[in-house]
Amino acid sequence: MNGAFQYFMNNQDEVIALTLQHIQLVGLATVIAILIGVPIGIYLTTNDAVADVVLQIAAIIMTIPSIALFGLMIPVLSVINQGIGFLPALIALILYSQLPIIRNTYVAVQNVDPNMRDAAKGIGMSSWERIRMVEIPIALPVIMAGVRNAVVLSIGIGAIAAFIGAGGLGVLIDQGISRYNRDMIVVGAVGVSLLAIIADTLLGILQRVLTPKGMNINA
Amino acid sequence: MIEFKNVTKTYDGKVNAVDDVSFTVPQGNIAVFLGPSGCGKTTLLRMVNRLVPITKGEIFIDGEQTNSLNEIQLRRNIGYVIQSNGLFPNMTIEDNVTVVPKLLGWDKEKMRNRFFELMELIGLKPDDFRKRYPHELSGGQQQRIGIARAMAADPPVMLMDEPFGALDPIIRSHLQKEFLQIQKEVQKTILFVSHDIDEAITMGDQVAIFKDGRLMQYDAPDDILANPANEFVSTFVGSDRAIKSLGLxxxxxxxxxxxxxxxxxxxxxxxxxxxxxxxxxxxxxxxxxxxxxxxxxxxxxxxxxxxxxxxxxxxxxxxx
Missing domain, CATH: 3.90.1280.20 (CBS domain Like)
Incomplete structure (x- = not known):
């Protein structure tokens, strides 16, 4: 452990740079995943047949080992000269994030009290007004829980993206393995864990802030 | 004035949930839709603001056919109150009450004034409730807020689907009386669904009694109690109808x-x-x-x- 600490102190700049890279990759993937996943989740509540299919597909994607998914994308993205590096890692993380985000959005919106929906329609809200003013705010805590899930998952999988040259804290683990440098591996692994714990805590606070006040029954 | 003309609702091409119903509710009156569950009263109510599409026939509000109007505009001009109050838990009481004016694009000051006006009308102190949330209120207060919300944009017509159904008897009769007082002031044309004959007698200027989607009788409560049109109506209003009529x-x-x-x-x-x-x-x-x-x-x-x-x-x- 002492050795790992020494390694960290001697290579602070590099470790911090890799951490920032990691955050950048996961952050960008999460934002894009939300922009894709939340609308899909909301749409699915209006179409049960499609919902089953889409949720199945998202679940299957989750079961593909990440290293295999990276491998599969190399020939495809090589066509545009992006076979390895940032782009395939980003795409993989977006795909992995879809299940928790879509599923939580779908379940949350599905569970909005039908009376709320009836009242919203009855007083003359358009579909979009209903989604924006009623359904999303009520569903937000559960959607946020899905996002938290996706972020923690992505931070872990992001470490493996180093194997295809996407950078991030996985680089320390990758190089540590090839160089038999245990300290590097420990710094990389602890870094990933800390990052996941901090992100989860911060998102937990954000979740509480975003929960509409009236929904906080214990308050 | 609301006019029903041969209104029919058919599900799956066979069952008539509402069967060839015609009657007219005069301006400023409360018409209570009464009948056992499954008689089509709620379906008929929801056909007025087109939450349920009409299969056959027409509904006119002040001479305008509802099907000729834009669905969203139509609903914004009709107050809507449901049994479980349907207040939005994510919005404050003020936001709940002024939600329709907001959809209509009123400015902030006008909405604030209207909120105060409505709260006075329903007998709740505006400043005590403005920033609170629905779950902090009692059932009776929530239902009052539901009524205030329905009246916010001053619609000429209101639909009320068992608005007092979930309240205990004491609060219910209290709110009934209170609402009749409010109605004296505002003079809306109101369609009011109930399964309770006593409520119908108290609230209704007219009572429409339904069975299996068909209109059995449409009369003033007095006349229904004194001269039930058929066996079903007389059983439904009960053998103690003479005593009930005393309440009138x-x-x-x-x-x-x-x-x-x-x-x-x-x-x-x-x-x-x-x-x-x-x-x-x-x-x-x-x-x-x-x-x-x-x-x-x-x-x-x-x-x-x-x-x-x-x-x-x-x-x-x-x-x-």
């Missing part, structure tokens, strides 16, 4: 029709506004032979006995 008459009605005997003993005093159903229960519960009627200045006018009530009921039922 006050001591003042009786005094107008019968001579009151001069005051005898100093007995319990009753005001002209008391309804005859209450009078009956005072006779039975408190064991008086006669009750002293007093006018607004508390001056005794005469006394009535239980026989007077009986005689009055007899006369009115025959004349109806």
């Amino acid at each position: 008459h006050t001591v003042a009605d009786l005094v107008n029709q019968l001579k009151v005997t001069p005051v005898a003993a100093d007995s319990r005093q009753i005001s002209l506004k008391t309804d005859l159903r209450q009078i009956l229960s005072i006779f039975f519960n408190e064991g008086y032979e006669e009750l002293v009627v007093v006018d607004e200045e508390k001056k005794p006018m005469g006394s009535i006995t239980i026989q007077d009530v009986q005689k009055y009921l007899h006369q009115t039922n025959q004349s109806a």
Whole structure:
């Protein structure tokens, strides 16, 4: 452990740079995943047949080992000269994030009290007004829980993206393995864990802030 | 004015949930839709604001056919109150009440003024409730807010689907009376769904009784109690319909029709506004032979006995 600490102190700049890279990759993937996943989740509540299919597909994607998914994308993205590096890692993380985000959005919106929906329609809200003013705010805590899930998952999988040259804290683990440098591996692994714990805590606070006040029954 | 013309709702091409219903609700009246569950009363109500599409027939609001209007615009011009109040838990009371004005694009000050006006009307202190959330309110308060929200944009027509159904009997009768007071001021045309005959008699200027989607009778409560159109109606209103009808008459009605005997003993005093159903229960519960009627200045006018009530009921039922 002492050795790992020494390694960290001697290579602070590099470790911090890799951490920032990691955050950048996961952050960008999460934002894009939300922009894709939340609308899909909301749409699915209006179409049960499609919902089953889409949720199945998202679940299957989750079961593909990440290293295999990276491998599969190399020939495809090589066509545009992006076979390895940032782009395939980003795409993989977006795909992995879809299940928790879509599923939580779908379940949350599905569970909005039908009376709320009836009242919203009855007083003359358009579909979009209903989604924006009623359904999303009520569903937000559960959607946020899905996002938290996706972020923690992505931070872990992001470490493996180093194997295809996407950078991030996985680089320390990758190089540590090839160089038999245990300290590097420990710094990389602890870094990933800390990052996941901090992100989860911060998102937990954000979740509480975003929960509409009236929904906080214990308050 | 709301006019139903041969309105029919068919599900899956076979079952008629609402079957060829025609009647007219005059401006400023409350029409209660009454009947057992599954009789189509709620379906008919929801056809007015097109939450349920009409299969056949037409509905006119102030002469305009509802199907010719934009669905969203139509609904914004119709107040809508449901049993479970349907307040949005994520919005404050003020935001809930002013949600329709907001959709209509009113400015902030106008919405604030309207909020204060409505809260005065429903008897809740605006400043105490403005920033609170629905879950912090009692059932009765939530339902009042639901009514205020429905009236926010001052729609000429209101639909109320068992608005007091989830409340306990004491709060319910309190809110019924309160709402009738409000109605005196605002004079809306109201369609009101209920499964409770007593509520229908209290609230309705007209009562429409449904069975299996068909309109059985549409009349003033008085007439329905005195002359049920058929076996179903008379069973539905109950064998105690004579006693129920007493609730529609006050001591003042009786005094107008019968001579009151001069005051005898100093007995319990009753005001002209008391309804005859209450009078009956005072006779039975408190064991008086006669009750002293007093006018607004508390001056005794005469006394009535239980026989007077009986005689009055007899006369009115025959004349109806």
